[in-house]
Amino acid sequence: xxxxLLAAQDLxxxxxxxxxxxxxxxxxxxxxxxxxxxELTLGLAGGKLGKGRLVRIEDDLAQFEIDSLDQMPPAALxxxxxxxxxxxxxxxxxxxxxxxxxxxxxxxxxTRRVEKSYWQxxxxxxxKIHQHLVLGLEQARDTLLPEVSLEKxxxxxxxxxxxxxxxxxxxLLAHPGMPDACPRGIDEPTxxxxxxxxxxxxxxxxxxxxxxxxGIHLGERILRVETAVTALLSRLF
Amino acid sequence: xxxxLLAAQDLxxxxxxxxxxxxxxxxxxxxxxxxxxxELTLGLAGGKLGKGRLVRIEDDLAQFEIDSLDQMPPAALxxxxxxxxxxxxxxxxxxxxxxxxxxxxxxxxxTRRVEKSYWQxxxxxxxKIHQHLVLGLEQARDTLLPEVSLEKxxxxxxxxxxxxxxxxxxxLLAHPGMPDACPRGIDEPTxxxxxxxxxxxxxxxxxxxxxxxxGIHLGERILRVETAVTALLSRLF
Numbered sequence: 269x270x271x272x273l274l275a276a277q278d279l280x281x282x283x284x285x286x287x288x289x290x291x292x293x294x295x296x297x298x299x300x301x302x303x304x305x306x307e308l309t310l311g312l313a314g315g316k317l318g319k320g321r322l323v324r325i326e327d328d329l330a331q332f333e334i335d336s337l338d339q340m341p342p343a344a345l346x347x348x349x350x351x352x353x354x355x356x357x358x359x360x361x362x363x364x365x366x367x368x369x370x371x372x373x374x375x376x377x378x379t380r381r382v383e384k385s386y387w388q389x390x391x392x393x394x395x396k397i398h399q400h401l402v403l404g405l406e407q408a409r410d411t412l413l414p415e416v417s418l419e420k421x422x423x424x425x426x427x428x429x430x431x432x433x434x435x436x437x438x439x440l441l442a443h444p445g446m447p448d449a450c451p452r453g454i455d456e457p458t459x460x461x462x463x464x465x466x467x468x469x470x471x472x473x474x475x476x477x478x479x480x481x482x483g484i485h486l487g488e489r490i491l492r493v494e495t496a497v498t499a500l501l502s503r504l505f
Numbered sequence: 506x507x508x509x510l511l512a513a514q515d516l517x518x519x520x521x522x523x524x525x526x527x528x529x530x531x532x533x534x535x536x537x538x539x540x541x542x543x544e545l546t547l548g549l550a551g552g553k554l555g556k557g558r559l560v561r562i563e564d565d566l567a568q569f570e571i572d573s574l575d576q577m578p579p580a581a582l583x584x585x586x587x588x589x590x591x592x593x594x595x596x597x598x599x600x601x602x603x604x605x606x607x608x609x610x611x612x613x614x615x616t617r618r619v620e621k622s623y624w625q626x627x628x629x630x631x632x633k634i635h636q637h638l639v640l641g642l643e644q645a646r647d648t649l650l651p652e653v654s655l656e657k658x659x660x661x662x663x664x665x666x667x668x669x670x671x672x673x674x675x676x677l678l679a680h681p682g683m684p685d686a687c688p689r690g691i692d693e694p695t696x697x698x699x700x701x702x703x704x705x706x707x708x709x710x711x712x713x714x715x716x717x718x719x720g721i722h723l724g725e726r727i728l729r730v731e732t733a734v735t736a737l738l739s740r741l742f
Contacts, residue, residue, distance in 0.1 A: 270727045342725040365732045408726035452689050452740075486739075488579040489645035490507045495602045495735055502723075502736035503689075 269295045271317065271409040272310045272332070273402060285310065285320065285332045296322075296330055311411040312337055341411045345505050346457045348373040348433060352464035353382045354493045356389040360400050362494045367404025367414055369501050374416045377425060381466040387420060422472060430479045433459055439481035442500050443468055444490055446483030450503050460500060465493055506532045508554065508646040509547045509569070510639060522547065522557065522569045533559075533567055548648040549574055578648045582742050583694045585610040585670060589701035590619045591730045593626040597637050599731045604641025604651055606738050614656045618703040624657060659709060667716045670696050676718035679737050680705055681727060683720030687740050697737060702730055 272292065278285045287293065296302045302322050310332060311317035317339040320332035353376045354362055366374065378387070390396060401413050419425040430439075437459040442450065444467065461476055468476070477483060486499055509529065515522050524530065533539045539559050547569060548554035554576040557569035590613045591599055603611065615624070627633060638650050656662040667676075674696040679687065681704065698713055705713070714720060723736055 364729075368726060368728055368732055369736070370726060407729055410726065489605060489607060489647065491605055492601075492644055495605055498732055498735040499606070499739035502739045 269299065269406040270309065271406050271411075272296075272308055272320070273406050273411065274310055274312050276313070279312070283334050285334060287330045287332070288328060293328070293330055296325065302330070308332070309409060310334060310337065311341065311405075311409065313411055313413065315411055317341060317409065317411060342370065342408065344372045344412065345370040345501065346455060347371055347501070347505065348375065348437060348457075348459045349497070349501075350375045350377055350459060350461040351493075351497065352377050352379045352462065352468070353386050354464065355383070355386055356391040358492070358494050359386075359389070359391050360396075362497055363397065363400035363416075364404040364407070365494060365498050366501065367401050367410070368408040369498065370408070370410065370505075371501065372412060372414045374414050375419055375425075376416065377419045377422065377461075379422050379464055379472055380469045381464045387418075392418065422475075426475050426479055430476075434480045439476075439479065440504075441468075441473070441476045441481035441483050442486065442496065443473055443483055444485055446485045448482060448484050450484045450486050450500060452503055454504055458504065460504070462493065462497055462500065506536065506643040507546065508643050508648075509533075509545055509557070510643050510648065511547055511549050513550070516549070520571050522571055524567045524569070525565060530565070530567055533562065539567070545569070546646060547571060547574065548578065548646065550648055550650065552648055554578060554646065554648060579607065579645065581609045581649065582607040582738065583692060584608055584738070584742065585612065585674060585694075585696045586734070586738075587612045587614055587696060587698040588730075588734065589614050589616045589699065589705070590623050591701065592620070592623055593628040595729070595731050596623075596626070596628050597633075599734055600634065600637035600653075601641040601644070602731060602735050603738065604638050604647070605645040606735065607645070607647065607742075608738065609649060609651045611651050611653045612656055612662075613653065614659065614662060614698075616659050616701055616709055617706045618701045624655075629655070659712075663712050663716055667713075671717045676713075676716065677741075678705075678710070678713045678718035678720050679723065679733065680710055680720055681722055683722045685719060685721050687721045687723050687737060689740055691741055695741065697741070699730065699734055699737065 274285050278287055304322055306322045307319050310320040316337040318335055318337035320334040323333045324331040349371050397416055437457040439459045441461045511522050515524055541559055543559045544556050547557040553574040555572055555574040557571040560570045561568035586608050634653055674694040676696045678698045
């Protein structure tokens with residue numbers, strides 16, 4: 269937690285914020301070992317960042333005096349990430365990684381090699397997803413929550429939604445064995461599609477290429493999804 | 506496990522290998538759902554890769570008939586990674602990530618912000634480290650185990666070992682706020698130094714820069730160590 273991310277309701281007024289949830293209080297105590305007078309980085313969800321001084325800390329609340337929230341959050345990556353739904357623990361970590369890296373649009377997609385049971389995981393509940401996004405923002409000192417959408421069927425996504433998403437974006441399909449190496453240091457709006465453990469099936473690869481995605485690879489090594497996601501984003505942008 | 510990594514003692518002769526350990530047997534049964542006649546990728550630790558056919562599978566062994574092991578493992582990254590010792594669970598995952606990415610030389614270093622208790626973790630036992638390295642190799646279809654060394658004191662490492670390591674390598678110190686952006690797509694021999702959660706202290710940064718490292722950053726965002734390691738390696742090479 270390199271940032272205390274404040275919700276609108278945490279603000280009593282422009283100069284005073286109160287944090288009451290056990291997770292943040294515990295973090296303040298155990299990791300920051302915060303004392304009265306300490307200056308910490310604060311940010312308003314969806315807004316700006318600045319410094320605040322801890323003026324009160326008790327069992328069930330911490331109160332901050334805010335100087336001013338006048339810094340912009342770090343730049344977002346110009347990417348819409350379409351990720352085959354990973355298994356629950358890897359989903360949790362991947363959401364934190366990509367949020368920390370600056371992704372703001374995430375689609376979780378069903379594909380043939382995604383186990384159907386993953387769609388029943390408690391990790392997909394909105395409050396659990398929110399929790400992982402917040403952890404990513406707090407890590408990277410960012411305030412803008414990514415949007416996450418769920419696509420439980422491959423075909424309607426590719427046929428009905430993908431064409432519009434690709435109208436103003438370069439589509440990249442990351443898949444082992446594709447002809448082109450992953451480009452480096454691009455800054456154009458991009459849609460990046462990443463398959464599940466075990467990869468896309470050939471039919472899915474064909475449909476994504478037909479829709480206008482360019483097939484790219486990261487070399488001979490087969491990476492775990494969470495490693496591949498970070499490696500791709502870091503090389504691309 | 507995209508590769509069945511064979512130890513020398515698993516080979517009965519050039520054309521026959523037997524796997525007996527519960528982890529690989531369980532993986533063959535539960536993940537590969539392997540049946541007699543299936544062809545799988547095999548590799549000899551420290552050697553080459555090829556295909557083998559499963560000819561026998563019982564409760565306590567699986568036997569393969571090997572066609573030939575004649576493919577080279579994927580290229581290694583030209584990097585010596587010096588990583589401030591992460592907390593145990595992050596160490597485990599980081600070892601898997603960097604092994605899968607192709608790192609062959611890893612030094613785990615003590616720094617001021619590394620908790621001393623981490624050095625007592627069971628994750629640092631040679632057999633546990635070996636386990637994580639093997640998982641990374643199996644993931645990436647590689648056969649060459651990385652070498653891991655432990656440096657429990659910062660100063661003797663920087664004064665006595667670092668100068669020799671930097672004689673034929675470009676030294677890069679990844680640290681937030683350093684002047685240069687992380688270079689992209691280099692291929693020269695490199696020593697990459699990455700700090701702990703919370704970063705290096707200023708004294709440590711000074712000593713590493715004095716020793717000849719170039720300070721680089723990944724942008725404004727502060728990343729968790731395991732995200733930063735993958736992001737740096739993927740951007741650099």
